[in-house]
Structure formats: structure tokens, C-alpha cells
Amino acid sequence: MSFATLNTNLFKAIAGDNGRLMLDLLLELDAFLDPAQLADEPTPLQVRVFLRDYLANSHLRLEIESGEAATTPQSPEHYVYYRLRDTGWIREELEIGYRYVVWMAQEGRRLLQFLRSMGAEHPSLGVVCLSVRSNLAEVVKDPANGSLIRKAADDMEGFLNRLRALVGNIREIHYVISGGDVSGSGNFNFYFEEYLGELFLPNIEKLALKGNPNLHASKIRKLVSDIRFSLERLEVCAKAYQRDDIANPSIETVEADLDRLSLAFDGIGPLFKKTQDYARRITRRMHERIKYTVHTPSNIGQQIEDLLDLIGRDDSIETLPSPVISEKLISESRLAKPKAKSVPAVATVRRQSKPLWEKRAYNQLKQEHIHFQRYDPDRVVSFIETNMGDRAQMTTDDLTIKTADDMMAALHLRLLAQGVSKTHALYPLLAEYSVTFDEHEWTQLEYMAGRRLIITRQAFSEISRND
Incomplete structure (x- = not known):
């Protein structure tokens, strides 16, 4: 139109x-x-x-x-x-x-x-500069992907236009917070909803942290120069334009796209500085307003009404010029409270850290306890063979527990009777020993309680062991 x-x-x-x-x-x-x-x-x-x-x-x-x-x-x-x-x-x-x-x-x-x-709601500004840098690097690496130059130029121009709109929106918000007229909600709602909710969090914060154009400026300019001043790359890129059905495929078209990209990228720097400057100014303005609001008394309306009543009851006010009002009438109706005195600093009590040797001793004891409780098949086999001897079968009544290792092996032996998964460390022992509960008798072992265990040596384990 x-x-x-x-x-x-x-x-x-x-x-x-x-x-x-x-x-x-x-x-x-x-x-x-x-x-x-x-x-x-x-x-x-x-x-x-x-x-x-x-x-x-x-x-x-x-x-x-x-x-x-x-x-x-x-x-x-x-x-x-x-x-x-x-x-x-x-x-x-x-x-x-x-x-x-x-x-x-x-x-x-x-x-x-x-x-x-x-x-309409526009998506937040993404990492466009990084995408353009990757596309140009791909073209330098393989000029057959020359059509990526057109995409990089379009992305950079779109990024520049959206950055222009972002700067304009921030300028409008700064105008409103500074006292300009706006229809709708007040300054605080406008700040927290429009600025923080719509601009800062989805745009300025990510733009400053991830999409800062200064991080990619030198690399993008170098990649553009590598393509622009290499006739071979330009010829291959022009063929790629023709292959991807881009209008007017020629070296001049490729150079025009590179010029568009460079011109758009050069315009991003000043706009990016303006976003940072406006963001700082908006934050400072809003801090001043919040500070004034916090120090303003809640009964300000009552104080103004009392002041008007005092002026109305004073008979001499008619004979005086209107700007002349005694100090007594305005001294008791201050619109802002004086700043409170700062709290005196108090020395902080520092906690004494534990000695290093005590921490090492605790960690060593903890590691030994963990190592002692782990599942050890060799310890269980040694415990069984020591108590079984040449017999083919025994019960927990025949076990002898003298050390902590024996006690832990006996507990792991009961675990075999309860059943373990195929991935358990003690599962291979079931191929040599059968451990089951005796449903009719209770164990007489002094250090254990519950049903008696029946430990039986498997017949094929002797054959495999002899082989």
C-alpha cells in the first residue's frame, strides 16, 4: 500500500x-x-x-x-x-x-x-548473532552452502528491526515512569508488568547475557571479509544461489547480501548501548519513586486536612498575602518522614572450625565402616567353608561367630535365603550353595534370631571345582 x-x-x-x-x-x-x-x-x-x-x-x-x-x-x-x-x-x-x-x-x-x-506478542530475542556467525562459518568451510548468506542477512536485518522496536518500547516506558501521561494502570503496575514482564525478562536479560553482539563482532566481520575478498568462494556461492532458486543469482547478488549483513550488524552496536542505558535509567527512576513511597506516611491525607483546618481558623490569614504562611502551620505537616538513623555496626562472632585432623579421622572411620558393610562374596565363602568343613550340609546352629566379619557374613548368608536379584554381588554364590529357611525349627545360635538356615553345598560345584 x-x-x-x-x-x-x-x-x-x-x-x-x-x-x-x-x-x-x-x-x-x-x-x-x-x-x-x-x-x-x-x-x-x-x-x-x-x-x-x-x-x-x-x-x-x-x-x-x-x-x-x-x-x-x-x-x-x-x-x-x-x-x-x-x-x-x-x-x-x-x-x-x-x-x-x-x-x-x-x-x-x-x-x-x-x-x-x-x-501481537513477539517472541523474545534469541541468539541471532551466534546463528549468523555459525552460518557464515559454514559458508567459509564449504562454499557450496552459499545460500546461508541470504538467510544470515535476513536474520540480521530482522534482529536489527526488532532491536529498534525494543529501544522504542523502553523509551516509552521511561517517558511514562518519568511523569508522562499513560492510559490504564499506574506507574508501578506499568513498570512491573510492561517493563519487567514484557521487556526485561524475555529480551534485555537474555540479550545482555547470551546475545551480546560484542561477543561475535570481530568473528563476524572476519568471516564476511573471507567471503567478500575471495573470488572463488563468491563464484561457488553464486552457483549455490542458482541451485536454491534465489532470484538473480550472481556474484553481485552475493556481495549485496554481504553488504546488507554488514550494514545491519553495524547498526546493532548503538542500539544495544541504548538498551543498556535506558535500562539503567529506568531502574534508577523507579528506585527513586519506590524510596519516596516508602518514606511517605500513610496518614498524609489527614495531615493535609488538618493543615487546611488550621489555615481556615486563623483570622489573620485574610489580611496576609496568600503565599505568606507562618512556620507553625506547616512545620507539623511534613510530607516525608526524616531518614532513620543507621544501626551501628556490631562485630560478628566467627565460628571456630573443627581441627583438620578430627575431620580426617571422621572421614576415615566413615569410609572403613562403609567398606566393612559392603557385600563381599569371598568373606561369605570363607565363613561357610570354615564352619562346614568336609560336610555337605549344615545349619546355623553349627556356625561359630567370633569376629565382626563373621557376624557380617552370617547376616549376608541370611540375605541369600531371603533371595537376591541376578545383579546382586552375592548372586553367584547361589551356584555353589543352597541357603533355605527351616520352616519347623528356630535357630539356637546365640548371636542370631529367627528361623534356622539350612546351608547345602551344590553337587555340581565339586565337579566344576575339580575340573
């Missing part, structure tokens, strides 16, 4: 106090007049019925301008219909059979799409 052919009367319908309400109505009307949703174009009567129902359901009150009251019908739907038709939002045409049809003007639909895109 050219500015020379743009119908500026479109803005008359959405200007004024009811502009936002009219935009909502136009969005609904655009959906109603969508050709994909209608079998035939509606008549003016159908459009006015739609407007009447919308105005009734949304409780919209549109004031008819005094200059048009004499020539325009007084009903709201007629007023809105003729208002939209005269400003160029909708068009009506007489078809065959004296039938009028209505449709949405193409200029109005494009303007609605543009305004809708302004209010």
Missing part, C-alpha cells in the same frame, strides 16, 4: 474517545464480512442488523456528532453504518436486480491486519 493512495479518512472512524471500541467492532465486522465464511455477499440491511445486535450485546454507546445529526438517521446502527461507509471502511454496490451488496474495503482490511500485528 502506497502512502500516495492511502485513504486517510479511515482514521476518522477510529479516532476519539470511542476509537478502541470502534476497532473491536471493526474486527468483528471483518470476520462477519469474510468471503470464506459467507455463501453470498450480505445486503446493507443484514449488515445493519449485525451492527444493531453487536451494539446491544456490547452495551456500546456511540455519541452522534453534532455536525452529522441533521443528515444522519438517529438510530445507532444507521449512524455506525453510514459512518463506516463514508470513511471508506465498507463499500456497497448496486448489482443486477436492484440489489445492493456490502463488503469490507481492502485498504481497511490491511490496516486492521497491521494494527493487529502491533498488539
Whole structure:
């Protein structure tokens, strides 16, 4: 759409106090007049019925301008219909059979799409510079991937445009916090919702930490120079442009894309500095406002009312000029509390750390305890063979426990009777010994309690051992 052919009367319908309400109505009307949703174009009567129902359901009150009251019908739907038709939002045409049809003007639909895109949520700024650097490095490594230059240039220009919008948004927020007019919530909500929620957390923070263009500046410029001043790479890249169906594939096209990339990258530096400067200024401004709010007394309204009462009861105030007020009248109504005295510093008691030898002794004892409790098949086999001797079977009544190793081996022996998984360290012992519970007798061993265990040497283990 050219500015020379743009119908500026479109803005008359959405200007004024009811502009936002009219935009909502136009969005609904655009959906109603969508050709994909209608079998035939509606008549003016159908459009006015739609407007009447919308105005009734949304409780919209549109004031008819005094200059048009004499020539325009007084009903709201007629007023809105003729208002939209005269400003160029909708068009009506007489078809065959004296039938009028209505449709949405193409200029109005494009303007609605543009305004809708302004209010849409944009994703946070990603690591675009790192992506461009990787694409250029891939082209230097293999010029057959020369079409990545076009993608890198487009990404860099898109990143620059989004950074421009980010700087503009931060400037608007700084204007509001500094005392500018804004419709809607107060300064604090505007700061915490618009700045922190919409700009700082998804954009400025990640841009400063991960996407800082200064981290990739020298590398990107070097990669561009390596491609630009190498005729062989430029020729291969031009062939890659032709292979990927890029318009006008030539060396000049590749050089033009490299120029676009360099120009866009050079513009990122100043904008990035502005984001950091505006962020610091906004933080400082908001800190001042929060500090003033904290030190402002909660009964400020009562203090002002008491001051006005004192002035009203003073008989001499009529004979004095209005700016002259005694110190007594204003000394008791200060609007800010004095800064509290700082708390004197107190020496911090430092905790004495334990001696290093005590910590080493504790760690050594802990490691020995862990090593002692681990599953050791050799210890269990030695315990069984020592107590079984030449016998083929024995019970826990025949066991002799004299040391801590014997006690731990006996406990692990009971664990074999309870059952272990195939991945357990003691599972291979089941191939040589069978350990089961005696369901009829209790053990008589002094150091153990519970059912008696029956330990039997497997027959095939002797054969395998002899082999």
C-alpha cells in the first residue's frame, strides 16, 4: 500500500474517545464480512442488523456528532453504518436486480491486519548473532552452502528491526515512569508488568547475557571479509544461489547480501548501548519513586486536612498575602518522614572450625565402616567353608561367630535365603550353595534370631571345582 493512495479518512472512524471500541467492532465486522465464511455477499440491511445486535450485546454507546445529526438517521446502527461507509471502511454496490451488496474495503482490511500485528506478542530475542556467525562459518568451510548468506542477512536485518522496536518500547516506558501521561494502570503496575514482564525478562536479560553482539563482532566481520575478498568462494556461492532458486543469482547478488549483513550488524552496536542505558535509567527512576513511597506516611491525607483546618481558623490569614504562611502551620505537616538513623555496626562472632585432623579421622572411620558393610562374596565363602568343613550340609546352629566379619557374613548368608536379584554381588554364590529357611525349627545360635538356615553345598560345584 502506497502512502500516495492511502485513504486517510479511515482514521476518522477510529479516532476519539470511542476509537478502541470502534476497532473491536471493526474486527468483528471483518470476520462477519469474510468471503470464506459467507455463501453470498450480505445486503446493507443484514449488515445493519449485525451492527444493531453487536451494539446491544456490547452495551456500546456511540455519541452522534453534532455536525452529522441533521443528515444522519438517529438510530445507532444507521449512524455506525453510514459512518463506516463514508470513511471508506465498507463499500456497497448496486448489482443486477436492484440489489445492493456490502463488503469490507481492502485498504481497511490491511490496516486492521497491521494494527493487529502491533498488539501481537513477539517472541523474545534469541541468539541471532551466534546463528549468523555459525552460518557464515559454514559458508567459509564449504562454499557450496552459499545460500546461508541470504538467510544470515535476513536474520540480521530482522534482529536489527526488532532491536529498534525494543529501544522504542523502553523509551516509552521511561517517558511514562518519568511523569508522562499513560492510559490504564499506574506507574508501578506499568513498570512491573510492561517493563519487567514484557521487556526485561524475555529480551534485555537474555540479550545482555547470551546475545551480546560484542561477543561475535570481530568473528563476524572476519568471516564476511573471507567471503567478500575471495573470488572463488563468491563464484561457488553464486552457483549455490542458482541451485536454491534465489532470484538473480550472481556474484553481485552475493556481495549485496554481504553488504546488507554488514550494514545491519553495524547498526546493532548503538542500539544495544541504548538498551543498556535506558535500562539503567529506568531502574534508577523507579528506585527513586519506590524510596519516596516508602518514606511517605500513610496518614498524609489527614495531615493535609488538618493543615487546611488550621489555615481556615486563623483570622489573620485574610489580611496576609496568600503565599505568606507562618512556620507553625506547616512545620507539623511534613510530607516525608526524616531518614532513620543507621544501626551501628556490631562485630560478628566467627565460628571456630573443627581441627583438620578430627575431620580426617571422621572421614576415615566413615569410609572403613562403609567398606566393612559392603557385600563381599569371598568373606561369605570363607565363613561357610570354615564352619562346614568336609560336610555337605549344615545349619546355623553349627556356625561359630567370633569376629565382626563373621557376624557380617552370617547376616549376608541370611540375605541369600531371603533371595537376591541376578545383579546382586552375592548372586553367584547361589551356584555353589543352597541357603533355605527351616520352616519347623528356630535357630539356637546365640548371636542370631529367627528361623534356622539350612546351608547345602551344590553337587555340581565339586565337579566344576575339580575340573
